[in-house]
Amino acid sequence: MGNYNLTHLKELESEAIYVLREVAAQFERPVLLFSGGKDSIVLVHLSLKAFYPARIPFPLLHIDTGHNFPETLEFRDRLAKSVNARLIIGSVQESIDIGRAVEETGINASRNVLQTVTLLDALEQNKFDAAIGGARRDEEKARAKERFFSHRDEFGQWDPKNQRPELWYMFNGKKRMGEHFRVFPISNWTEMDVWQYILAENIDLPGIYFTHERNVFFRDGVWLAAAPFMEMKPTEKVEFKRVRCRTVGDISCTGLTLSCADSVEDIIQEIAATRVTERGGRYDDKRSEAAMEDRKKEGYF
Amino acid sequence: MELLRFTTAGSVDDGKSTLIGRLLYDSKSIFEDQLDAVKRASVQKGSAHLNLALFTDGLRAEREQGITIDVAYRYFATPQRKFIIADTPGHIQYTRNMVTGASTANAAIVLIDARNGVIEQTHRHAFIASLLGIPHIIVCINKMDLMEYREDVYKSILYDFQSFANKVFPAQDMRFIPISALHGDNVVKPSLNMPWYADGTLLHHLETIPISQDHDLVHQRFPIQYVIRPESDEFHDYRGYAGQVAGGFFHPGDKIMVLPSRIESEIVSIDTLTGPLSEAHPPMSVALTLKDDVDLSRGDMIVGIDDVPAESYDIKAMICWMNPKPLQLHGKYALKHTTKDARCFVQDIDYVLNISTLEKVTQNKTVRMNDIACIQLRTTKPLFFDPYKINRITGSIILIDEASNETVAAGMIVLNS
Structure with missing residues (x-):
């Protein structure tokens, strides 16, 4: 018999489509968490594939910190329109204004952690029972310990020591009222897989992933964008550099890479040669050794 | 590039974390910031050398206790293949985690400490790999450096393992490699210390094991996952049956049978966003359209017309119990089989397996967490299934506690009872 193996990208794609269809089948009110970053853009693409020729059977939810790269927002609106999906926006500014969240102060202030409040409120208000991330x-x-279907209690909390076993590809989405699930269809993809898939499928991305000139400053080994709401130390000075984003999050915590890559092919070459992980440039992970674990337990993405 | 999923069972003492760290490090899959973090942690913990095992550290509790508690997934790639490692703890109280990691693996690495040889734990790890139907087993005899890299040590362990394995799972694909994870012998680079061994490094085996026959390519099986109904003007009456192929090949024009109704029909098209396909096989996710307007929904199955799976309300399965609350004889549980949801009643416990000696215990048959047992179930709906040995998708079930919603058991269907 011949070789009937799929390529690794086709196998990962099939797995993700399977997970997305499980979500649509098992939950009443799923939603796709859309950050404007490449991973969530790939999720939208996979969702189109999973339900073709029907429309994507869930809305997109963006948690807007108010501290975005403007290009991301334009891209978000354009994509939602082109795939004919409903876009819901949860505003961190609003959560601050009504006193649900308190703005951090000081040099390292970020709205990254505050997003959790807005996210959980948005899930509850819309009665979403599964949030795809x-x-x-x-x-x-x-995140290496996450399930595809990750159970959250009525406070949105993750209990990493008491997760449901996940056998084969049988996902147990049973829950009580008020509880919800986080679902991660591209759990098994690496950064390289995502870029190779973007190349293979010719997926459109916001311009900030590619090289551009920008005012930046250097802090603790990371280049950060100089924006009006970014408080700087007296010793830090603004420089004009050719950079690109390796990940896209809130401006206040997204590290920029000095880079001249202006195509997906260039980026793949750059990543193949790089010796630093993707989140090595994420300021939000530098807070402590268990920064992500702690945020996830509270209900972060 | 193909994808290979493998599992590693073993404890810290066997050098499991060191082996994974070595694979990642020597295949240049470790990044500078990860290396820096491990260097910092090694110094802080007072290690004299770079502690490779720290690369696989996960949750805070695991760092504190220096053990793996849960399944962690690691990724690396070489120009030949992409690898997904299910890194699972090896102690007997974590059998359920081993079973979880093994459920989706193409290959299992069984680690043996060359100083101790084949011990009870080795039997247990090899048995779980075989029970979960992992097609390829790679036995790594580790810590050869502590036994002066002697061939006779390797040979005698190999012989011990084979005489056990031939009794329990004779047909299994098995490979043996003498290694030192600490020094890197035969992991990624061939060992200069063991010139008597020339059958390839661990990475070489991982890169070249043939995996194209790991799926069931014989029996046509397509569990319906979701029905796509666009209800748009363009696709007004369209009904696409979405799912992942669980066995065999499907083509437009194939005569098929729909279960449970046993109505016959024909495949019209295999649809994807990028156009129709002429063939679908495992593990592709596609949508099928049929010639006739048949009643078909999630949990039903499309199968070959002359190749129908077994149908029964009575299911016999080997289970691994995964919950602190023991299995209740005559208790009721929710059951999942492929995309079907049902309920079941536990009719009988045939035996509990002593997982260290592999003896069948028929007295005092309490099934506790991490136990492997053979049980009889009666379901509320008929299941259409294949034995797990034939098909890992149509032959597996999970049980769910209806009060807590927790997944309490993984089951491998043995035969139609």
């Missing part, structure tokens, strides 16, 4: 197990050590 683009987190990958290769990103971070706490």
